[in-house]
Amino acid sequence: MTTLSRLTALILAALLALTACSGSATSGPKSLRMTVWTANEAHLKLLNEIAAEYKASHPDITEIKFDSIPADGYTTTLTTQIAGGNAPDLAWILEESAPDFVASGALAPLKGKIEKADELVPSAVRLWEKDGELYAYPFSTSPFGLFVNTSLIKNVPARWTWDQAIAAAASSKGLVLPDFKYQNWAVLSAIWRGWEANAWSDDGRSCGFSSQEMKDAMSFVHKAIFTDKAIPGPGTTVDFFAGNAAMAISQISRAGALKDAKFTWTLMPLPSGPKGDYAVIGQAGVGVLKRSKNAEAAADFLGFFTNEANSAKLAQFFPSVRSSLLNAETLAKSNPLIRPEQLQSVVVDGISKGVVKPSHQGQEELNQTIRAALDPLWKPGANVSAVLDDVCTKIKPLLERK
Numbered sequence: 001m002t003t004l005s006r007l008t009a010l011i012l013a014a015l016l017a018l019t020a021c022s023g024s025a026t027s028g029p030k031s032l033r034m035t036v037w038t039a040n041e042a043h044l045k046l047l048n049e050i051a052a053e054y055k056a057s058h059p060d061i062t063e064i065k066f067d068s069i070p071a072d073g074y075t076t077t078l079t080t081q082i083a084g085g086n087a088p089d090l091a092w093i094l095e096e097s098a099p100d101f102v103a104s105g106a107l108a109p110l111k112g113k114i115e116k117a118d119e120l121v122p123s124a125v126r127l128w129e130k131d132g133e134l135y136a137y138p139f140s141t142s143p144f145g146l147f148v149n150t151s152l153i154k155n156v157p158a159r160w161t162w163d164q165a166i167a168a169a170a171s172s173k174g175l176v177l178p179d180f181k182y183q184n185w186a187v188l189s190a191i192w193r194g195w196e197a198n199a200w201s202d203d204g205r206s207c208g209f210s211s212q213e214m215k216d217a218m219s220f221v222h223k224a225i226f227t228d229k230a231i232p233g234p235g236t237t238v239d240f241f242a243g244n245a246a247m248a249i250s251q252i253s254r255a256g257a258l259k260d261a262k263f264t265w266t267l268m269p270l271p272s273g274p275k276g277d278y279a280v281i282g283q284a285g286v287g288v289l290k291r292s293k294n295a296e297a298a299a300d301f302l303g304f305f306t307n308e309a310n311s312a313k314l315a316q317f318f319p320s321v322r323s324s325l326l327n328a329e330t331l332a333k334s335n336p337l338i339r340p341e342q343l344q345s346v347v348v349d350g351i352s353k354g355v356v357k358p359s360h361q362g363q364e365e366l367n368q369t370i371r372a373a374l375d376p377l378w379k380p381g382a383n384v385s386a387v388l389d390d391v392c393t394k395i396k397p398l399l400e401r402k
Contacts, residue, residue, distance in 0.1 A: 093286065166230045177249045186199070196275040266342070
């Protein structure tokens, strides 16, 4: 069995194991564990403050532990824990893994535990719902924006086109995509959506990589890397947040890294593409594992963790999907480094009209297959059209088995 097949089998076995039996409720003192992928001290400090407040009014909860797992390989580690009988009580879940977790029945229903569930933005919770029930709370719904080093680039417009942005980046220190690294291909949706390209059809059964829109968009990206030298090539690491790049495509959770920046900067919406303005959202949910012996207590804590007051606190890092909090004035209280008009144009407007990064059942196997099929693209002189046609050839069987 190949490594890829073993990984896919592991994930499927782990999720199926969760549907086979649910944990029995325990009485007496309870310890809860939530897996997260952040090791950021400010993030963990806030999470622990919320947990401490909950424990103060729930003496039966003796511990709430946040188990930091590296972002690279997070889902694999989580499903390995589940398959090994060491499932956490609660878990952060990437948007790309949402279809598998929701469809599997691995997660406990939450709607009745969520305070003012009717104020959650419908488009933002769609990925986490099934048959009218909510199976994970999207605690972070964060559109991508364009950070610009204004010490390097002057006369920044309210919004660039992609042609203008790449020209400006090429004449300065370039544009970086910190989460891409020539591995996480879905991050490129923050560019290709400007061409109205899609990884696959809305029903998930047809490949979109061979479409003319995708070929045009990826040809643009390839040229920006290898001809214009506007995007650092493979194997090159450039840190915008240290002042070493002119621009970066990222989310407001990264703004904290600019607190002591030695340069001036601004945040603006993604550049307009040939098909006009658009927005792309990265999303993360938190769910309760059915197999947890403390599932009821975990769901109660999740209700507290995501209530209106705590959602407002979390919004300094993780924009909320609560309509009552989704305004520039409220977001500005938690994000003092970002001006209200920037929060409006990037976050509020982005959530209202944006699309979530690509996600699909069997995403782990799709990710590896697409990543490998795109490898020939990341060299000068690559035949973009042929590479993208090959991506579709490789993933067609995976899409059709949905």
